[in-house]
Amino acid sequence: MTQASRLQGIFSPVLTPFNADYSPDPQRFVRHCRWLLDQDVGLAIFGTNSEANSLTLGEKRKLLDALLEAGLPAARMMPGTGACALPDAIELTQRAVQAGCGGVLMLPPFYYKGVSDEGLYRGFAAVIDAVADERLRIYLYHIPPVSGVPITLTLIERLLKAYPKTIAGIKDSSGDWKNTSAMLERFQPQGFDVFAGSENFLLANMRGGGAGCITATGNVNPSAIVQLYRTWRQGDAEEQQKKLDAQRAAFAQFPMIPAMKAAIALKTGRADWAHVRPPLVDLDAEQQKALGASLDKVGFVMPNAGALA
Secondary structure (H helix, E strand, O other): OOHHHOOOEEEEOOOOOEOOOOOEOHHHHHHHHHHHHHOOEEEOOOOHHHOHHHOOHHHHHHHHHHHHHOOOOHHHEOOEOOOOOHHHHHHHHHHHHHHOOOOEEEOOOOOOOOOOHHHHHHHHHHHHHHHOOOOOOEEEEEOHHHHOOOOOHHHHHHHHHHOOOOEEEEEEOOOOHHHHHHHHHHHHHHOOEEEEOOHHHHHHHHHOOOOEEEOHHHHOOHHHHHHHHHHOOOOOHHHHHHHHHHHHHHHHOOOHHHHHHHHHHHHHOOHHHHOOOOOOOOOOHHHHHHHHHHHHHOOOOOOOHHHHO
């Protein structure tokens, strides 16, 4: 891959807006994605914070098509295409490649626990071989606290050896900096791009040669996160990181997805932004009030939030 074709920077697992009947709202989804792009945040649609595993394959395809029909640049998209069912992963990955997406973010099949690296290798290889398109760029998604299925260094090494042009990088959401650092040291010299899974590790990741971060709160705090990515070599980088940490901590007092949606509802005046799909539950009135107070305390703002209404 050339440097120009590689995905770099800040990406957000884009929140999926739902209507009162729990159906996705493509119009608000498009507006949210456009707002993120305007602040130089790429679109990791169908990620964990997108409630992706509460969406059907058909719903994901319709939402991706809505973005494409609205003229949003596919090259800035990194759809999550991993699935427990191999044919689902293949179908959505094929659609993303055909649409010209810059890459795909791929969970391992995660329902069965304690599976071997051999089984995971066969799963990833089956997708790559079935798609059979030289444009495919896979960013592995390592999130063992949620998936319960880790992507080991040994597995990465084997995949890179077998598919050096296709395995482009990883999102490390382990929350373990030692693991991220090991990936950077071992694979970054081979052109393997390591994205931190949270802005908490953004400065450290950039100093280690990382590609950026793919972070939940990119949905609501994009400009400040992008600013640190752009200026991480400057003298105030540590202070920027501390402020980002404080702002993320304000959200982390509550379940993250409902908290981010509640913040958008608060800043836009659209109460329907607070909707999540079961089994998640939206914040109650007391929690929303506490969240608002915490966000005010850390100086949280959402520039041009009206564009999301």
